[in-house]
Structure formats: C-alpha cells, structure tokens
Amino acid sequence: MAALRWKRIVIKVGSALIAPAGKGCSTRYLLAIARFISECKLQGTEVVLVSSGSVAAGRAAIPFSHQPLPINVKQAMAAIGQSQMMMMWSQLLDCPCAQILLTHDDLRDRKRYLNIDNTLRTLLSHQALPIVNENDTVATAELKVGDNDNLAAMVAIVVDADALIICSDIDGLYTANPRTDANAIFIPKVEQINADIYAMAGGSHHAVGTGGMVTKLQAAAKASAQGIETLIINGQRASSFDALLNGENAGTLFCAQPGKQSAKKHWLLHSSKATAQVTLDEGAVQALLHKGASLLAKGVTQVTGDFDKGDAIWLVDTAGIKLAKGVSQYSAPELNKIKGIHSSGIEVVLGYCPSEVAVHRDDLVLMEQG
Ligand SMILES: Nc1ncnc2c1ncn2[C@@H]1O[C@H](COP(=O)(O)OP(=O)(O)O)[C@@H](O)[C@H]1O
C-alpha cells in the first residue's frame, strides 16, 4: 500500500451516508469510512471528521411527514440524532471520539476561534478523533454556517489541513446533476473553480441534506484558495477509499491554489465579524495602503459604533470606503478619547498606554480595491 500524501486531513460525511434510508443511523457505509479513518491514523495522517446526520439520525424518533421540515422539528431531531450518530462512530472506531459542536458565531469570535483551534490540535496530538457538526439545536439563521460542506472547509482552514475529502452519495462533480440529466459527464479534475464550474451545480434531492453540489463547490473554493486540495468522492463505494489509500485519486479533485494567507489574516478577512468602523485621515490612508504601516490613533478622525479591545473593526477613508479590517487595541470609548492624538500623549489622556498603535500591522488585512 502506498503512503498517503497528506499529514492532516478533514473528512466530511454527508447525511445520505449516515442514514441512507433517511431514517436513523446505519453502519452500511460507515464501516468503510471508519476503516479508512483507522488506516489514515495508522499511517500517521491526522484526521478530523465533520459528520452530518444528526437530523437524519433523529428522524425516526419524531414522526413528521410534512415537507419541508420546520426548523424546530429539525432541531429536535438533531438533538436526538447527534448522540446516536456519535455513538455509531465510537462503536466503529477504536480511538477516543470527541464531539465538537460549532456555530458560525463561534468561528467569528477570535477568542472562541482560538479555543476551537487549540482544542482540535490538542485532540489530534492525543490521537483522538474530533467529530465536528453544526450545533443545530442552538443555531438560528444568523448564527449558522448552514451546511456542513462549508463548515468542513472552515475547519480544514482552522487546523491547516493538507486535504479536505467530502464524502457524498455521488461520484463527484458532473457537468449537470446526473439525477436529472442523463447526459451529465463526470469531471475528474478541476484546476480552478470559476463561474462555469458553479453553473454545473444543482441542489440536493434529500429532505435532510443541505446544499447539494453548490455548497460542495463553495467549500472546495474556500479550502483550495487556502492551499488545501479538495476531493468530492462517493462515500458509498469502499473502492473510493481503497484508491486514496493506494495514493490514487478518487472522485473529483479540486487543485490547491497558490497565494495562501496566514491563518490570522484569513480569519480577519473571512470569519471575523466587524460592525463598527473608524475613519482615517489622508496621512493614515497613505501609510496603511503604501507603507505597510500600523494605524496610529493620530490618524483616526471618527469612531462609529461600539467595540471592545480585541474586536475586529473596519478602517474606512473619508468617503466611507472600506480599506482594511483590523483588530483594535482599544475599545471604542478609549479610541474616541485618543483619536487625533500622538502616541506619546495616550498615557496623558487615558492614564495608561497598553499599545502605541490603534491597530497593529500584523492584525490588519487590506481589502482589494477594485
Ligand atoms: N453537477 C452535479 N454533479 C453531481 N451531483 C450533483 C450536481 N448537481 C447536484 N447534484 C446533487 O448533489 C447531491 C449531493 O449533495 P447532497 O444531497 O447535499 O449530499 P450530502 O448529504 O452528501 O451533502 C447528489 O446526490 C446530486 O443529486
């Protein structure tokens, strides 16, 4: 058996594999996936599992035939199914299985993001298997990622994985949904995801799945942009996993792209939630855009909205154009008091000076100006 080419992977398993009949967990496809995970770990490849299926697994316990399922019913099914799904994985694997339930909000908050990162890495260093799912019972629309394909890509970026393997009930990407288009042609490799590729993707045919091929392409785009190669494979076929273990490709491969950002800058740009903004004078704009400088309080003319020290904020020019996103070293009330003031005067005004700069260059990412 050839060695796997990855040191750390994220495997995403869709609802259709957890509960193929749409009601309750089944070992039918999970045995082969569990064997693959065990083989990866034996070869020294670290694995994080993102498992859907809490709604599908809990479905049998709550008889409800109307479609679409109302959110409260789905949440109740998820609450029942999550423990059943975890139990199933624990029975199939002989390593400790660790449950991690997340919402999008957890990833937007820097402290929680770092806690997630630390927990995942600690679990991996102790040969445990983190099993991630969306925290369906608490997540309202604005807190949710909404689908586990995108969640898996976010997790892959958090743990700096080499590969994201999305296991579904289809061989990979086709030119159209093969369930509705008999002429659809299989695509083994995608160099770069563009509008033509997105145009091929259709939705899901399951009541408990989310997103179909659309969310898988979004996930592949996110992960591959961060240098993580992504595969969409048929998790119903044990042969897909045999191929991967033999160092061959299976399903559709989305190539890793160059230009990976640092984890911190990626979080700032794509995950952090910034609602407040500070307006910069022309000197600060030039220093930021052309000199790679930090933002000094002296260059701030206006503070709009509320934020704490450590929160992400927008840095805008006098026309209100968003130039950058950065982590503030001061709260909004503090920055309001010291705006326009030279760094040496901060202590005089506030009585303390924890930082010479308002936003440090390392905690700042420039927006692409179109
Ligand atoms: N272009 C496409 N190529 C392949 N599958 C597609 C395409 N467009 C839509 N699909 C659908 O996406 C489904 C897989 O997504 P989904 O049902 O959400 O599964 P999962 O539960 O694994 O996330 C396939 O079964 C297929 O019906």
Ligand SMILES: N[C@@H](CCC(=O)OP(=O)(O)O)C(=O)O
């Ligand atoms: N969090 C939900 C899964 C949502 C989801 O994305 O499902 P799927 O499209 O099957 O990966 C659950 O556990 O049922």
